[in-house]
Amino acid sequence: MPRSAYITVRVSPAERTSIVARSASCGMAPSAFVREAALLRDTSPARVADADGLRRIRVDLKRIGNNLNQAARALNAYGTDEPALGMLRDALGPVSEAAASLAALLSKENDHEP
Missing domain, CATH: 1.10.1220 (Arc Repressor Mutant)
Structure with a gap:
């Protein structure tokens, strides 16, 4: 209308x-x-929400998802050897960083509430 x-x-x-x-x-x-x-x-x-911040987090999560997918394929194909576990450890660090970025962004938005 x-x-x-x-x-x-x-x-x-x-x-x-x-x-x-x-x-x-x-x-x-x-x-x-x-x-x-x-x-x-x-x-x-x-x-x-802060569209630029969310866009950056989305790109990071997409990259991280690809890394986790590669690690899962390696674990399925070769079992749990040290290189595969290393790939998994390397992928989990950015997951924590992306989650922290998202939490900070949400906290920032909540700080602006009346």
């Missing part, structure tokens, strides 16, 4: 600055931020 009706709300310059900053931190236009805040008062407003 197209939005064609208007509601005018007067705010102080400081309130406007705060609304614009908070909407930007959520990746939203100020009008969408105010609309969602008003309409979803009893629920949490939708948050937009």
Whole structure:
């Protein structure tokens, strides 16, 4: 449904600055931020995650998945020898790093909640 009706709300310059900053931190236009805040008062407003951060984590996880797949193939083909276990250990370190990055990103987003 197209939005064609208007509601005018007067705010102080400081309130406007705060609304614009908070909407930007959520990746939203100020009008969408105010609309969602008003309409979803009893629920949490939708948050937009840091797309660049998530993209980097996705690339890392894809690379790690390929490494884990190679390690699993080696273990299935040759059994548990030291080189295969080494590949597995090498792949598990970045999994922990990616999980920590994701946790930090989510923590950062939670810090911005009103």
